[in-house]
Amino acid sequence: MVDDLFSSYLESPGVFRDKNVLTSNFIPKKITHREEQIKQLASVVAPALRGYRPNNVFVFGTVGTGKTITAHFVMKELLEAARKNKTAKIKTIYINCKMKKVADTEYRLFAQLLKEFGCNVPDTGLPTDVLYRKFFNIIDQEEQIIILVLDEIDALVNKVGDEFLYNLTRVNTDLKKAKLMIIGITNDLSFSDALDARVKSSLGEEEIIFPPYNAMQLRDILLERATMGFNDGVLEEAVINKCAAIAAQEHGDARRAIDLLRVAGEIAERNNETKITEKHVDMAEQVIDMDRVTEAVKSQPKQSQAVLYAIIKSVEEKDHSLLTGDVYDAYKEICDVNGLKVLTQRRVGDLIAELDMLGIIHTKVISHGRYGRSREISLAIGGNVLNNVKKILIDRFGE
Ligand SMILES: Nc1ncnc2c1ncn2[C@@H]1O[C@H](COP(=O)(O)OP(=O)(O)OP(=O)(O)O)[C@@H](O)[C@H]1O
Ligand SMILES: [Mg+2]
Numbered sequence: 001m002v003d004d005l006f007s008s009y010l011e012s013p014g015v016f017r018d019k020n021v022l023t024s025n026f027i028p029k030k031i032t033h034r035e036e037q038i039k040q041l042a043s044v045v046a047p048a049l050r051g052y053r054p055n056n057v058f059v060f061g062t063v064g065t066g067k068t069i070t071a072h073f074v075m076k077e078l079l080e081a082a083r084k085n086k087t088a089k090i091k092t093i094y095i096n097c098k099m100k101k102v103a104d105t106e107y108r109l110f111a112q113l114l115k116e117f118g119c120n121v122p123d124t125g126l127p128t129d130v131l132y133r134k135f136f137n138i139i140d141q142e143e144q145i146i147i148l149v150l151d152e153i154d155a156l157v158n159k160v161g162d163e164f165l166y167n168l169t170r171v172n173t174d175l176k177k178a179k180l181m182i183i184g185i186t187n188d189l190s191f192s193d194a195l196d197a198r199v200k201s202s203l204g205e206e207e208i209i210f211p212p213y214n215a216m217q218l219r220d221i222l223l224e225r226a227t228m229g230f231n232d233g234v235l236e237e238a239v240i241n242k243c244a245a246i247a248a249q250e251h252g253d254a255r256r257a258i259d260l261l262r263v264a265g266e267i268a269e270r271n272n273e274t275k276i277t278e279k280h281v282d283m284a285e286q287v288i289d290m291d292r293v294t295e296a297v298k299s300q301p302k303q304s305q306a307v308l309y310a311i312i313k314s315v316e317e318k319d320h321s322l323l324t325g326d327v328y329d330a331y332k333e334i335c336d337v338n339g340l341k342v343l344t345q346r347r348v349g350d351l352i353a354e355l356d357m358l359g360i361i362h363t364k365v366i367s368h369g370r371y372g373r374s375r376e377i378s379l380a381i382g383g384n385v386l387n388n389v390k391k392i393l394i395d396r397f398g399e
Contacts (some may be wrong), residue, residue, distance in 0.1 A: 013231060015265045015276060020082040022262035024255050025184075031073055032224060033217040034066050041074045044368045045181070048348045049081060051088040053179035054343065056169060056203050060074040061210025063187045064253030071149050071183060071341070078147075091116075097125045097156035106164045106175045109156065110135055113148075136171060139178040146180045155190040162199045166369055169202035212252020217246035221254050222261055229263065235276050241283045260284050289385050297389050302396075303343060306334045307351045309393040311361060312386070324349055338397050350376065360389075 020026055031038065045054045056286050056333045059067050075092040093116050103109040111121050112133035117138045117320070121131060139146055150156070157165065165382045172182055184203050189275045192200050213221070222240045240261070247257035263284035268276045296302045297308065310331035317330075328345050343351075352375065363378045379390065 008104060009096070012272065012274070015230055015233045015234045015269050015274070018229055019262065019265075021225055022258055022265070024258065027069060027072065028224065030224065031066060032040070032220050033066055033213065034070050034210075037066070037070055037208055038074060038211055041070065041183075042077070044206050044208075045078055045147060045183075046119060047072065048078065048147065049085065049087045049092050051143075051145070053145060053172060054147070055182045055205035056182045057206040057208060058192065058204040059183060059208045059210065060183045060191070061187065062189065062212055062251050062253070064247075064255035064257075065187075065210040065212055066185070067253060068151055068209050071151070071185060075147065078195055089142065090147065091112060091144055092147045092149065094151065095245070096151045097154075098152040103156060103157065103173055103295070106156075106160045109164065114138065114268055116311050124381065136174070139180065140175050142175070143177045144179075145365060146178060147183065148180060150184065151182045152183045152187075153184040154186040154191045156362055157191070157195070158283045162195050165199050165203060166196065169199065183322075213248065213254055213257075214252060215241075215244045215248035218247050218254060218257045222257055226261065229262075230276075234265075234268075234274065239276050239281055242278050246281070256288075263287055283360065287382070287383065290388060293360060293381055293385050294392065296360065296389055302340065304351045304354065305393060305396060306338070306340055307331055307348055308355055308360065308389075310334055311352075311355070311377055312379065312390060312393065320346065324352065324375045326376070327352070327377060334397055349375065 016022070026343075041057065041059070047054045048098065059068055059071065059245070072094065075094070078394045079090060079092060095109065097103045098108070100106065103112050106128055107124065107126075109162065110128065111123070112136050114121055114131065117135075119134065120166060133273075137257055153165075165182075167186075168182060182203060192204060195203070219240055222244055226235055226240060243257050243260040243264070246260060247253050250256060260281060262278040262282075264276050265281050267287070268274075273280075297305065300308070307327070310327050310333075311322070314326050314330045319324060324345065326346055329370045331348055332342050334340070352361070352363060355361045359380055362378045362380045365373055367373050368375050379386065
């Protein structure tokens with residue numbers, strides 16, 4: 001009986017040759033269409049090979065534009081070059097500041113850094129400046145160049161401020177033997193605006209920008225993965241083109257393109273189909289959106305959820321296009337019923353703009369000449385995704 005239960009699964013070759021290749025953890029050997037950025041970053045860090053401190057560099061670009069893999073790649077090549085040419089000692093440290101429990105507070109960041117040098121400190125308890133001094137002493141024990149990659153640096157700065165960065169960039173003035181360089185990576189394009197001017201200028205000694213990928217570039221990236229990831233003959237070329245086109249229309253996000261391709265394959269496999277078609281890509285888009293939007297809505301603060309609910313209700317009630325004022329009335333009502341504080345119309349306008357950023361709604365600013373401007377609002381989600389979101393909001397605020 002049990003044999004039968006899995007026999008069809010085991011007998012069919014499935015669509016995947018190696019599914020791992022189609023996950024975002026997989027590190028490809030070749031990075032396509034980032035020659036320019038690789039060259040730029042390499043030229044910034046190259047002085048380390050001669051024992052000089054490279055300039056700090058600030059790397060930014062929207063999600064899935066290859067910042068993280070490029071940084072990893074250049075670090076790997078740099079260490080390789082240092083080893084081959086027996087240059088000064090170079091140590092690279094990669095830290096993702098979004099990682100919970102690893103570097104999501106200043107204390108944890110320094111504890112993590114110390115760990116890199118074999119020094120364990122308790123999880124909490126010591127004053128941060130003790131950790132800072134320990135770090136300073138430990139790195140200055142020998143002549144070395146330390147390259148610290150702080151990925152998703154905005155996450156940490158938004159949480160704890162930018163003073164730790166100030167301290168880190170200033171450390172070189174007191175170091176005698178070691179030199180420290182920082183590579184800060186973010187996908188928040190306005191991040192540096194919020195930094196203290198001193199931090200901004202020392203971290204941004206150099207800047208490298210990662211533009212979104214276009215459909216052609218995404219296609220090349222996908223082709224590379226597909227050849228390794230899928231069995232022969234499973235995939236129509238139209239499928240790759242479609243995944244690339246969808247991702248290019250959004251943010252030029254390679255992660256999104258790869259996810260679409262993988263999920264399309266999973267759906268085909270689950271339905272016991274041997275070929276992946278464009279239909280599966282449509283279904284994949286739905287599945288992914290469902291997860292992404294549901295997660296985003298659930299994690300919003302209550303006020304934003306109330307605003308979103310007001311928008312959804314207003315869309316259903318009005319037959320003309322929706323303006324901020326229409327939403328505000330509905331919003332006030334929801335606040336009344338739920339005992340929520342009513343925010344000003346201006347603040348609600350900000351929350352509307354944030355929902356737009358999350359891709360849940362669309363807004364368009366309309367100018368009324370000298371009568372000012374207003375925002376025209378529509379929903380960016382529909383079908384099952386919308387129904388699901390509505391369910392979440394009704395649970396929260398009632399019908
Ligand atoms: N040029 C490329 N060639 C091959 N794969 C790529 C390329 N660019 C991105 N990828 C793949 O796309 C995914 C996202 O890339 P990466 O993590 O480097 O993006 P990112 O810019 O760091 O995004 P985020 O801002 O979200 O951290 C990864 O799985 C990566 O392997
Ligand atoms: Mg990244």
